Amino acid sequence: MLWEVDIHPAEGCPDRVGQRLQSEAAALGFSQVAAATARGFLIEGDSLSRAEVQHIAQRLLIDGVVERAVIGTVTDTALSQAPLVLGDRESQLISVLFKTGVMDPVAQSTEGALSELGFAGVRVGTLRKHWLTGISAAEAAPLGKRLLANDAIEQLVVGPLSMTSLAAGSPYRFELRRIAILDLDDAGLERLSREGQLYLQLEEMRTIQRYFQEQRREPTDIELESLAQTWSEHCSHKTLAGRIAYRDEQGERHFDNMLKETIFAATLRLREQWGENDWCESVFKDNAGVVRFDEVDNVCFKVETHNHPSALEPYGGANTGLGGVLRDTLGTGLGAKPVCSTDVFCFAPPDTPDDQLPAGVLAPRRVMRGVVEGVRDYGNRMGVPTVNGAVCYDERYLGNPLVYCGNVGLLPREKTHKQPRAGDLIVAAGGRTGRDGIHGATFSSAELTSESESLSGGAVQIGNAIEEKKLTDVLLQARDRGLYTAVTDCGAGGFSSAVGEMGEGIGAEVELAWAPLKYAGLSYTEIWISEAQERMVFSVPEEKCDELITLFKSEGVEATVIGRFVDTGNLTLKYDGQDVGELPMEFLHNGRPPVVRQARYSPVRETPFAPHHASADRTEDLLQILSAPNVASKASIIRQYDHEVQGGSVVKPLVGVGEGGPSDAAVVRPKLNSRRGLAIACGINPRYGDHDTYRMAASAIDEAIRNCVAVGADPARIALLDNFCWGDCEKPDTLGSLVRAALACHDLSLAFDAPFVSGKDSLNNEFRYESARGERVSIAIPPTLLISAMGQVADVSRCVTMDLKRAGNKLYLLGATRCEFGGSHLGLVTGVTGGVAPAVYPAEARATFTAVHRAIGAGMVAACHDCSEGGVAVALAEMALAGGLGVTADLSALPLEGDFESADQRALAALFSESNSRFVCEVAPEHSAAWEALLEGVFFAAIGHVTEADGFTIATASAHAIGTRVPKLDEAWRGGPTL
Numbered sequence: 001m002l003w004e005v006d007i008h009p010a011e012g013c014p015d016r017v018g019q020r021l022q023s024e025a026a027a028l029g030f031s032q033v034a035a036a037t038a039r040g041f042l043i044e045g046d047s048l049s050r051a052e053v054q055h056i057a058q059r060l061l062i063d064g065v066v067e068r069a070v071i072g073t074v075t076d077t078a079l080s081q082a083p084l085v086l087g088d089r090e091s092q093l094i095s096v097l098f099k100t101g102v103m104d105p106v107a108q109s110t111e112g113a114l115s116e117l118g119f120a121g122v123r124v125g126t127l128r129k130h131w132l133t134g135i136s137a138a139e140a141a142p143l144g145k146r147l148l149a150n151d152a153i154e155q156l157v158v159g160p161l162s163m164t165s166l167a168a169g170s171p172y173r174f175e176l177r178r179i180a181i182l183d184l185d186d187a188g189l190e191r192l193s194r195e196g197q198l199y200l201q202l203e204e205m206r207t208i209q210r211y212f213q214e215q216r217r218e219p220t221d222i223e224l225e226s227l228a229q230t231w232s233e234h235c236s237h238k239t240l241a242g243r244i245a246y247r248d249e250q251g252e253r254h255f256d257n258m259l260k261e262t263i264f265a266a267t268l269r270l271r272e273q274w275g276e277n278d279w280c281e282s283v284f285k286d287n288a289g290v291v292r293f294d295e296v297d298n299v300c301f302k303v304e305t306h307n308h309p310s311a312l313e314p315y316g317g318a319n320t321g322l323g324g325v326l327r328d329t330l331g332t333g334l335g336a337k338p339v340c341s342t343d344v345f346c347f348a349p350p351d352t353p354d355d356q357l358p359a360g361v362l363a364p365r366r367v368m369r370g371v372v373e374g375v376r377d378y379g380n381r382m383g384v385p386t387v388n389g390a391v392c393y394d395e396r397y398l399g400n401p402l403v404y405c406g407n408v409g410l411l412p413r414e415k416t417h418k419q420p421r422a423g424d425l426i427v428a429a430g431g432r433t434g435r436d437g438i439h440g441a442t443f444s445s446a447e448l449t450s451e452s453e454s455l456s457g458g459a460v461q462i463g464n465a466i467e468e469k470k471l472t473d474v475l476l477q478a479r480d481r482g483l484y485t486a487v488t489d490c491g492a493g494g495f496s497s498a499v500g501e502m503g504e505g506i507g508a509e510v511e512l513a514w515a516p517l518k519y520a521g522l523s524y525t526e527i528w529i530s531e532a533q534e535r536m537v538f539s540v541p542e543e544k545c546d547e548l549i550t551l552f553k554s555e556g557v558e559a560t561v562i563g564r565f566v567d568t569g570n571l572t573l574k575y576d577g578q579d580v581g582e583l584p585m586e587f588l589h590n591g592r593p594p595v596v597r598q599a600r601y602s603p604v605r606e607t608p609f610a611p612h613h614a615s616a617d618r619t620e621d622l623l624q625i626l627s628a629p630n631v632a633s634k635a636s637i638i639r640q641y642d643h644e645v646q647g648g649s650v651v652k653p654l655v656g657v658g659e660g661g662p663s664d665a666a667v668v669r670p671k672l673n674s675r676r677g678l679a680i681a682c683g684i685n686p687r688y689g690d691h692d693t694y695r696m697a698a699s700a701i702d703e704a705i706r707n708c709v710a711v712g713a714d715p716a717r718i719a720l721l722d723n724f725c726w727g728d729c730e731k732p733d734t735l736g737s738l739v740r741a742a743l744a745c746h747d748l749s750l751a752f753d754a755p756f757v758s759g760k761d762s763l764n765n766e767f768r769y770e771s772a773r774g775e776r777v778s779i780a781i782p783p784t785l786l787i788s789a790m791g792q793v794a795d796v797s798r799c800v801t802m803d804l805k806r807a808g809n810k811l812y813l814l815g816a817t818r819c820e821f822g823g824s825h826l827g828l829v830t831g832v833t834g835g836v837a838p839a840v841y842p843a844e845a846r847a848t849f850t851a852v853h854r855a856i857g858a859g860m861v862a863a864c865h866d867c868s869e870g871g872v873a874v875a876l877a878e879m880a881l882a883g884g885l886g887v888t889a890d891l892s893a894l895p896l897e898g899d900f901e902s903a904d905q906r907a908l909a910a911l912f913s914e915s916n917s918r919f920v921c922e923v924a925p926e927h928s929a930a931w932e933a934l935l936e937g938v939f940f941a942a943i944g945h946v947t948e949a950d951g952f953t954i955a956t957a958s959a960h961a962i963g964t965r966v967p968k969l970d971e972a973w974r975g976g977p978t979l
Contacts, residue, residue, distance in 0.1 A: 001045065002165055003053045004079055005061055006038045006070045006129060013066045015085070021130060024147055028354060032134035036083040036091075041110065042074070042125040044166045052119075060113055080160045082131040089133040092140040095157045096149045097127045098462075100167045101435040101519070103532065105464035112556075125166050146354070150362075152312040153462065172521050176580060178218040181209050198228035207593045222525040222573055222581040229493035229529055230500055231592045233763055239729050240761050243594050246739045248601040255739075262742040263722060263756045266749035279717065280755055281416050287328040287488060288336070288409065289757025290416055291719050293792070294676055298413050300336050301790045302328040303406035303721050305762040310403040314362065314370025316462045320533050321405040322378040323463040327489035329409035330472060331536065333416040335479040335487055336409030338382070338472065339646065339670040343375050343389040344682055344786055346402035346725075349629065350393075350977045358399065358769040358777070367401050369979050374463075375405065376640040381465035382472070385649055386641035387666035388680045392784075393629040393977070394687070399767020399779040402725050404786050408678060410670045415479060418486035420502045420539035422567035426510065427484075427545065428495070429552055429559035430471040431534035433527055434518035436462060467534040467557075474555040475536065483540065483548040490535040495562070496528050498537040503565050504589050510563035513576040524575035539565060597729070601736035604691050608901070609821040609835030611908065616959035618873075618911060623964070623972040624829040625870040625912075626877060631825060632976020633662070640979075650677055650796045651711050656803030660970070661882020664710040664866050665791070667799050677799070679791035681707035685868075687823035689783040691837040693737040696823075697744035697785050698840040702916040703868055704789035705752060706849065710864045710919060712799040712856045713791025715849040720749065721788040722759040727766045727780035737783050751842035754789075800856055802865035804883030807948035809862055810928055811889060813872060815848050815918030816841070816897040816939040819909045825870045826912040838916045844939065845917035851938045852919055860931050863922035871912040872943075873954060873962060875920045880952055881970040889944030892957040897939075907960035922946060 009015045018035040025033040041061055043053060050071065057069040072079050082091040098104050107124040114122045128148070135143060140158045149156040184192065189205035192198070200208075208227055212219050229235060237259065244255045255261050264284055271278045281298050282290040288302035306321025322341060329336045348364040357363060379386045384407070392402075478484060490498045495515070499508050512524045518532070538559075540548055545561065552559035566572075571588060573581035625631055638653045643666070651667035654660060665681035683703030688696035701720065709715050722745055729735040749756055765781040793799060821827055821835030855861050863883070867875045872891065880887045891910040900906045920943075923931050932940075944954075950966040 001048055002074050002163065003043045003048060004040055004072060004074045005043065005053065005057045006040045006079055007062050007067050008038045008070065008083055010066050010068045021147065025132070025143065028143070028146065030135060030143065034086055034089070034133045036086050036131045038129045040127045040129055042127060042166060043122060045119065045122040048122065056114065056117070056119065059117065060110070074161050074163060086131060086133055091131040091133045092135055092137060093159055094130045094132065094140055094144040094148060095127050095161060096154050097125065097157065099153055099155050102153045103434060103436045103462035103464065105462065105466070108464060109466060123166050150313050153316060170521050172523060174575060174578070176578070177221040179221055179224050180218055182213055182218055184209065196224070198224065200228055200231060201595065203593050203595055204231055207591065211587060211591065220581050222528055223583055225525055225529050226496050226500065226571070226581065226583060226588065229496045230588050232492070234492050235497055236592065237761055238592060239597065239735070239763055240724065240738070240742070243596040244599050244735065244739060245596055246599040246601070246736060248736065248740065249603060258739060258742060262746040263749070263759065266746045267755040267757065269750065270753060270755050280757060282333070283755065283757040286332050288332040289719065289721065290332060290411060291757060291790070293410070293670070294674070296413060297671070298411045298416055299670060299678060299790070300329060300332045300409045300411055301406065301719065301721060301788065302332070302758050303342065303404055303723050303786065303788050304328065304760055305723060305725060306403045306405060307400055307725065307762050307765060310367070310371055310401055311362070311399070314367045315374040318371040318374030318403050318405070319378045319463040321403050322375050323465065323468055323533055324489070324491055325405045325407045326382060326384065326468065327491065327536065329407045330475055331487050331489040332409060333411050334418050334484070335415065335475050336411035337476055338384045338407050338409050339648065340408050340666070340668045340680065341379050341384050341386045342406035342680060342682065342788065343386060344391070344404040344684060345371055346392045346394065346397045346686070346781070346784060348393070348395050348398035348401070352395070352398065358767070360769060361399055361767070364398065371401065371403055372637050372640060372979060378463055378465045380642045382469050383645050385643045385645050385668070387643045387649060387653060387668060388682065390682055390684055391630070391634055391637065392684060392686060394782055396779060396782050400765040400781050402765070402781065402784060404723055406788055408670070408680060408790065420486040420506060420565050422506050422565055423542065424485055424539040424565045425542055425545050425561050426499060426508065426563040426565060427538040427540045427548065427559055428515060428562050429536050429538060429557055431464060431467050431532055432516045432518045432558065433522065433530050433535070434532045435522065435526055435530060436532050438526060438530055463533045470555055470557050471534055471536060474552050474557050478548055478551055481551070483544045483551070484538040485541065486539040488537055490531065490537060492531060494528065494530045494532065495537070499563070500571060500588060502537065502539060503571065504585050507566045507568035507570050507585060508563060509566050509572040509574070511574050512562070512580070514560060514562045516558055516560050524573070524580050528573065597735055598732045599735035599739050600732045601740050602733070606836055607834035609827065609832060611830055611832050616961065618960050619962045619964050621826060621829065621912070622873050622877060622962050623968070625825045625874055626969060626972040627975040628825055628829055629976050631869050631874065633974045635974070636978040647672060651799055651801055655801040656882030657884040661803045661878055664707040664802055665713070667711050667793060667796055669796055675795045675797060677793040677796035679708040679711050679713035679793055681789045681791070683707065683787040683789070684784065685823065686782040686784040687828070688837040689737065691822040693741040693783050694744040695837040695839055696783065697741035698748050699838050699916055700785050700787040701745065701748040701752070701754070702840045702845060703866070704787040705754060706866045706917060706919065708789050708791030709849045709852050710802065710866045712793050714794065715846070715853055716753060717792040718754045719757045719790045720754050722756055723786040723788070724761040725765055725781060725784040726763050729763050734780070741783065741785050748840060748842065752846065798857055798859070800861050800864050802863055802879055802882060804879045804885040804922055804946050805862040806924070807885060807946050809922045809924050809946045810942055811876070811887065811944045811946065812921045812923060812931070812940055813894065813918065813943050814852065814921060814935065814938060814940045815867070816844060816915065817872070817894060817909055817913050817918065818896070818898045818915045819900055819905060820913050820915050824912065824914050826908070838914050840916050847938050848917050848919070851935050852921070855921070855931060855934055860923060860927040860934070861921050862924060865920050867918035867920060868914065871914050872920065873911040876954065877952065877969045878973070879920060879922070880966050881973055884966065886947035886949045886951045886966055887944060887953070888947055888951070889954045891943055892955060894941050894943065895939060903958040904960065907956035907958040910956050911954065911960065911962065
């Protein structure tokens with residue numbers, strides 16, 4: 001029998017979900033809507049009685065203090081009746097359920113708990129119910145689709161449910177499928193690639209066709225899918241690691257492997273220079289980059305993107321984005337312990353009107369809320385603190401939001417390297433395999449369209465953090481017992497990529513029928529390419545397999561042998577003993593044809609930056625920048641994350657009085673018995689790329705490093721990660737802008753002695769749709785490079801924060817200020833274009849970074865804040881509002897570099913230029929002499945002092961000035977977008 005348990009707020013308790021729904025409906029123009037909501041469970045068991053369901057509800061499902069339950073069979077009319085809070089008004093009932101085959105982690109956990117209560121074999125589903133008044137029956141479904149359900153993973157039902165059982169999937173009947181490819185012409189090959197969601201290029205399809213023509217047979221579906229996964233942009237990075245003919249104003253240059261000849265080359269050269277002092281342990285060859293931490297442990301860092309899935313299903317996409325990068329840490333070496341996470345998001349403005357959304361695009365506020373909640377829930381449930389990040393807003397992210405998730409792990413030095421061996425068993429552990437995530441890797445390599453939600457909804461996964469937490473804990477135990485020789489995660493491509501990559505240098509035989517499934521009915525190919533979450537693959541010596549499986553079982557984690565690594569050089573796939581696929585590892589991993597892509601870069605024509613108004617009072621400009629979405633407080637996001645769990649947080653994301661100011665970087669202690677710490681920071685400034693992607697990349701590197709230095713990290717021990725998110729790189733201009741950014745990464749890495757240790761790219765971030773007038777429109781994201789930095793702090797007790805500390809202390813600006821307004825926030829809030837993007841002058845920057853680090857280490861610096869968005873004026877304002885103290889500053893004597901057209905332009909530059917490599921430091925008067933002596937060879941100026949009162953004034957050499965009070969600054973800064 002199928003029972004339903006609806007859980008409502010208890011009498012007198014608020015319906016928070018209903019209140020939010022009512023507010024969202026009003027924002028769409030349904031101002032008369034009233035809403036009530038409930039969450040529900042569908043419970044199916046052959047002999048379950050009402051009394052037993054009542055017992056289950058009271059014991060397991062509800063909090064009796066704040067909730068009440070309504071129980072009945074699904075067809076009971078009592079379950080459809082609106083709650084009394086809506087009175088006698090006519091209401092529309094809208095229920096939302098997961099589609100068949102979509103991961104339901106709450107249901108899965110409930111089934112496990114029921115089994116422990118003695119109800120083994122009972123099946124569970126979940127649903128959400130909404131009663132809305134003030135709308136007609138005809139309006140219910142359209143409004144529900146806009147606010148309540150995501151068609152990629154959910155079904156919406158208006159009115160009472162009519163189901164009689166929970167779908168469980170039908171038994172699978174084996175049938176070997178072969179795909180006709182031998183006789184296809186080019187048009188047929190392209191159609192097969194597109195309609196089969198392989199997303200391979202024509203020359204790649206021709207190469208596959210020639211291979212099977214030589215074999216004199218048609219490929220099986222699993223062979224074709226294996227090649228598509230392995231050759232996908234997402235897995236093989238074939239654009240950036242491919243051949244490129246690049247042309248710019250300096251001439252033409254050819255790359256055989258662009259990444260290897262730029263970013264990788266810089267790191268290799270640094271390591272050669274360092275010789276015995278090399279502190280990199282493993283770079284660009286494992287799931288994360290690994291560097292030395294102390295004599296006992298190393299640390300690793302990886303940042304992933306999960307953009308396309310998050311565009312379709314924000315919660316699930318971001319949820320599994322963080323889950324996936326946590327598994328990257330677990331799959332580094334023989335397994336690293338996750339110690340902290342980062343996230344960076346790029347959204348369209350959340351106030352974008354609904355009527356401006358193209359078909360197939362979710363409302364930016366809905367995307368924003370889903371993404372944040374997805375990362376929040378996974379990290380908090382895993383017990384891993386989220387300590388650092390950023391949020392960027394730009395209307396060009398409308399069709400493709402960007403979701404970067406990162407994780408840092410602690411890894412014993414003797415566990416840093418792994419090597420699967422022929423004869424080892426292949427063991428899959430963790431979650432079971434389902435249809436979630438089919439074609440995830442190939443889908444992530446394609447551009448999105450208005451049809452993507454319906455065509456590729458199955459590429460979205462739903463995560464289960466509790467399952468991954470159990471897997472994490474037992475994996476680390478198995479690592480310390482030496483029960484396996486290699487481990488990796490099932491990421492993009494599922495078993496296909498995990499087994500294929502681990503067995504690349506050996507060979508592997510896999511029996512797909514042995515893989516544990518969530519439900520019946522999966523084909524052998526679906527089992528192979530599913531990206532169902534929370535799964536790891538191990539290479540296990542046969543004599544240790546029983547011990548490993550027993551250990552995993554003791555922690556409630558399923559582990560199953562699915563094959564063996566063999567010294568054949570082939571990937572052999574079987575289902576229930578029958579051969580379903582066989583490919584040489586050499587062809588699978590190295591058979592993809594080289595394609596020479598054309599790239600060109602033409603400099604943007606520079607125009608002067610000329611503000612429209614000549615008012616001398618620039619206070620309003622400062623307030624507008626502080627309230628601009630990219631600068632304003634992110635507290636509504638940050639406070640949803642647990643950044644204290646594990647007890648290692650030293651410098652938090654928000655600092656100062658009431659934790660009210662934006663920290664430059666986070667500092668954590670990965671080992672609580674040591675005062676040695678890690679500084680985690682990032683740099684991202686896509687608006688600079690509209691002017692010059694070289695300067696954009698250089699600025700991002702400089703920002704990430706100076707953020708680390710600002711809290712106390714040693715500039716000589718900072719490791720970098722790159723994440724390129726670009727548009728369609730088949731377009732020469734788009735690819736050219738990316739190559740230019742990679743060249744900057746090479747140059748700045750060498751200039752700063754900062755190695756790149758890992759990276760990831762996400763290309764084809766364009767959204768195509770047809771306008772109301774029938775025109776084909778494409779929205780491309782701006783070139784976006786995220787640079788993440790991991791610095792090291794010898795003693796965390798020496799760290800400083802950016803909030804002002806004491807009235808009477810002096811304020812200094814370090815670093816040269818230039819007339820650099822291209823892509824600036826002053827330009828953004830005033831609508832002024834033109835100017836040049838900030839450049840980086842490495843020699844100046846290194847001298848400044850070194851001086852700041854020495855001063856912080858000597859205890860001379862009370863507060864330190866980098867100058868970035870909004871320049872010196874914003875840096876001072878943020879320091880003041882964070883510390884609750886006032887500022888009196890005078891920039892009249894500020895040394896400015898370069899040519900200026902007028903005194904007014906000099907004043908604006910002093911206030912708002914976003915020149916790189918600069919810091920504002922607070923120094924006690926008793927330290928000022930020693931401090932100034934330390935700054936020999938560095939651009940610096942004393943610019944003011946901290947005051948007890950809450951006044952905030954900045955004078956300049958011209959009439960331009962700022963005058964306000966700190967509470968006004970705080971009010972503006974807190975006025976940005978909120979969830």
